[in-house]
Amino acid sequence: MTPAPLKRILIVGGGTAGWMAAAALAHVTRGTVKIELVESEVIGTVGVGEATIPPILLFNQLLGIDENEFVRATQATYKLGIRFHDWHRKGESYFHPFGVYGTRIDAASFHQYWLRLNKAGLDDDLSAYSVTTVASQMGRFTRPDGDPRGVASQMTYAFHFDAGLYARFLRQRAEAQGVTRHEGKVADVRLRDGDGFIQSVRLDDGRELQADFFIDCSGFRGLLIEGALKTGYEDWTHWLPADRAVAMPCTRVGDPTPYTQSTALEAGWRWRIPLQHRTGNGYVYCSPFISDDEAQARLRASLDGEAMADPNFLRFTTGRRKKTWNKNCLALGLASGFLEPLESTSIHLVQSGISKLLLHFPDTGFAQADIDSYNRQMRLEVERIRDFIILHYHATTRDDSALWRHVQAMDVPETLKQKMEQFRSRGRVFRYDDELFQETNWIAVLLGQGIVPERHDPITETIPLDHVRQRLQHMKAMIRQGVERMPTHEAFIAANAKAP
Ligand code: FAD
Numbered sequence: 001m002t003p004a005p006l007k008r009i010l011i012v013g014g015g016t017a018g019w020m021a022a023a024a025l026a027h028v029t030r031g032t033v034k035i036e037l038v039e040s041e042v043i044g045t046v047g048v049g050e051a052t053i054p055p056i057l058l059f060n061q062l063l064g065i066d067e068n069e070f071v072r073a074t075q076a077t078y079k080l081g082i083r084f085h086d087w088h089r090k091g092e093s094y095f096h097p098f099g100v101y102g103t104r105i106d107a108a109s110f111h112q113y114w115l116r117l118n119k120a121g122l123d124d125d126l127s128a129y130s131v132t133t134v135a136s137q138m139g140r141f142t143r144p145d146g147d148p149r150g151v152a153s154q155m156t157y158a159f160h161f162d163a164g165l166y167a168r169f170l171r172q173r174a175e176a177q178g179v180t181r182h183e184g185k186v187a188d189v190r191l192r193d194g195d196g197f198i199q200s201v202r203l204d205d206g207r208e209l210q211a212d213f214f215i216d217c218s219g220f221r222g223l224l225i226e227g228a229l230k231t232g233y234e235d236w237t238h239w240l241p242a243d244r245a246v247a248m249p250c251t252r253v254g255d256p257t258p259y260t261q262s263t264a265l266e267a268g269w270r271w272r273i274p275l276q277h278r279t280g281n282g283y284v285y286c287s288p289f290i291s292d293d294e295a296q297a298r299l300r301a302s303l304d305g306e307a308m309a310d311p312n313f314l315r316f317t318t319g320r321r322k323k324t325w326n327k328n329c330l331a332l333g334l335a336s337g338f339l340e341p342l343e344s345t346s347i348h349l350v351q352s353g354i355s356k357l358l359l360h361f362p363d364t365g366f367a368q369a370d371i372d373s374y375n376r377q378m379r380l381e382v383e384r385i386r387d388f389i390i391l392h393y394h395a396t397t398r399d400d401s402a403l404w405r406h407v408q409a410m411d412v413p414e415t416l417k418q419k420m421e422q423f424r425s426r427g428r429v430f431r432y433d434d435e436l437f438q439e440t441n442w443i444a445v446l447l448g449q450g451i452v453p454e455r456h457d458p459i460t461e462t463i464p465l466d467h468v469r470q471r472l473q474h475m476k477a478m479i480r481q482g483v484e485r486m487p488t489h490e491a492f493i494a495a496n497a498k499a500p
Contacts, residue, residue, distance in 0.1 A: 004364075004365060005364050006033055006363050007033060009033055009035050009211055009213045009214075010036050010038065010215070011035070011036070011215040011217055012039075012201060012215070012217060013217030013218040013219060013223075013333070013335065014037055014045070015039075015045035015163075015167060015217060015334075016045070016049055016163045016166060016167050016347055017333025017334070017335070018037055018217035018332075019166075019168075019170040020059070020170060020347075020354060021215050021332055022174040023171075023174040023179075024059070024063060024358075026173075026177035026179045027063050027064070027173075031177075031178055035174075035179045037174070037179055038181075038183075038184055038201070038209060039183065040185040041183060042185060045219070047163075047247070047312055048341075049163040049347060050160050050161060050162065050163055050280045051271070051273050052158040052159050052344055052347050053158045053343070054158045055348055056351065058351075059351045063173065065173075071161075071493070072497050072500070073165060073168075074159070074162050075162045075275045076276065076497070077258065077274050077489065078141045078159060078160075078492070079157060079259060080098055080099075080133075080135055080155075081132055081133065082344075083096075083136070084262050084392070085261065085264065086398075087262070087264045087269075087392055087396060087398075088396060088397060088449050088450045089397045089398055090400065095130075095136060095259070097440065098156040098157060098158065099131060099154050099155070099440065100156075100440050101130050102130075102472070102475055105468065106459075107459050107462070109429075109439060109457075111126060111427065111443050112457040112459070113471075116456040116460045116461070117468055117469060119455075120465055122469065126447060128476050129475055129476060129479065131151050131155060132155060132156060136259045140258070140486035141157070141258045141489040142155060142487060144156075151483065160256075160273045160280070162275055182203070186203060186204075189201050189224055189228035191228060196229070196327060201224075215329075215330050215332060216335045217333050219334045221335070224331070225321055225324075225326060226321065226335075229327060231322055231323050232321070232323075234320050234321075236318045236319040237319070238410070239318075239386070239390050240339065240390065241288075241406065241407070242268050242318065243317060244284075244285055244287050244292070244295070244316070245285070245313070245316070245340075245341075246282060246285075246312065247281065247282035247312045247314070248300065248307055248309060248312070249278045249279065249308045249309055250278065250303040251306045252275075252276075253279070253304045256275070256489060258489040260272070260344065261273075263302075266290065266403065267285045267286050267290035267295070267401065268285035268286055268289075271284070272304075276499045279303075279305055283295050283299040289401065292313060296313075299311070320382050321335070321337050324375060324378045325371045328366055330353070330374075332354065333349075336349070336378075343389055343392075345385050345389075345436070348436070349381070349382065349385075352378075356374055356377055356378060357374070360373060380434075381434075383415070384436065386413070387412075387413055387415050387416040387419065388437050388442070390413070390416055391445055392445060394412050394416075423442070423443075423453060426454075426455055426457055427443075427455070427457060
């Protein structure tokens with residue numbers, strides 16, 4: 001325990017995580033705590049990370065960021081979900097939308113009524129009842145307009161953006177709010193005698209930076225949390241075997257889609273993320289099953305524009321730091337662990353880590369109960385996301401390569417097994433531990449991966465079948481008409497937030 005009030009925070013690392021932390025802490029503490037950040041231009045950042053999920057809107061709102069200004073500054077486009085190709089089986093695709101399916105009919109969830117109709121012979125796709133899916137199919141976008149009865153009120157969205165530009169954007173705000181930036185390379189970390197808390201970091205030019213609290217945003221290295229404090233890492237490669245990625249942006253061809261695309265390949269999967277000024281591409285793969293050269297060639301061959309940079313190779317181990325808060329050091333971003341980017345959750349986990357830090361803020365010292373509570377909440381959040389990502393791999397029928405045979409046969413966490421079983425038997429989905437992904441998210445991926453419930457919920461039977469059919473037909477027509485009135489994604493950007 002340190003009884004003294006918290007006066008100085010040092011953030012080590014100036015990637016997306018470091019500048020998100022700096023901007024948020026400066027905004028919230030309003031000058032009561034001295035905040036410094038050290039980063040090294042020579043080392044640089046990972047330079048990828050372009051797709052986000054809807055809670056990012058809350059982060060930007062917390063910081064009072066104007067959305068149009070942000071979209072312009074980061075060359076962003078809007079994201080309504082992810083289209084998954086070839087994940088269940090080759091030649092098939094499905095959409096994982098943000099937002100909900102349908103509107104409430106009665107006591108059961110909407111999809112249960114849809115399921116009942118389907119069991120009764122209505123051959124209809126659940127996607128037709130998701131506003132964001134229909135908008136993505138038609139290339140439309142608008143923001144919710146505040147009318148709760150209108151179709152647009154169901155537009156739930158996130159962004160694709162240039163993470164480097166986002167970090168720069170946040171840096172300007174953080175510096176304007178008093179954050180001091182140091183350029184330099186951390187060469188050494190000094191621990192305090194006795195309790196082993198971090199006392200200071202020494203830069204390679206001899207400068208020494210002291211603080212009461214250290215935020216490790218140093219990327220995969222985990223300079224403080226692992227390098228100095230030896231916190232330990234829980235390796236999840238046995239469930240998430242991808243360990244490398246190669247990224248290569250290309251010139252934009254055509255209008256940007258309001259969704260990310262993820263295509264399963266022989267040894268992993270590739271992403272396609274449209275931005276205003278380019279298209280982001282990458283291949284996430286398992287090194288035992290493909291060489292770097294082959295992966296690069298595979299990615300290059302699939303580009304739909306001209307390559308704009310040399311391939312950027314990255315290596316990682318999926319998993320999490322055993323504690324994300326250890327003594328007076330909290331790890332955020334890649335320093336805290338890495339789940340592969342299949343559901344665009346890394347930047348969200350930075351945001352979530354910052355929000356939880358604010359709830360457990362050590363303003364008068366370090367209470368172990370708060371540290372334990374923070375670690376428990378972060379662990380549960382990451383584990384539930386991990387389960388969701390594993391589902392995409394495990395529930396495949398593909399057996400055309402060693403990777404897909406492996407993930408299909410592997411044993412999965414009990415928590416995921418239970419989710420799959422409950423859905424398979426009655427189409428039920430329950431959320432635990434305040435988990436990130438909602439009922440809709442799970443349903444989209446469970447169905448998309450070919451898990452079809454054997455029965456629907458009996459509670460849906462309290463309403464006559466014809467009545468349910470009419471409600472659904474009406475809903476479907478309203479969604480279509482509502483989406484047709486929306487501007488195209490490209491026109492929306494041009495009218496509101498076109499980058500210069
Ligand atoms: P980094 O960007 O690595 O930054 C580390 C910082 O620490 C840098 O400023 C560096 O200079 C500094 N540093 C390191 N060592 C020292 C030292 N000795 N001295 C001084 N400074 C030092 N996330 C998403 O949300 N969506 C995505 O679509 C997505 N796609 C991804 C795809 C891939 C292949 C990968 C690998 C990641 C992806 N991510 C994605 C994750 C995302 O890129 C990161 O979570 C995010 O950019 C945060 O990175 P970071 O700031 O933790 O680390």
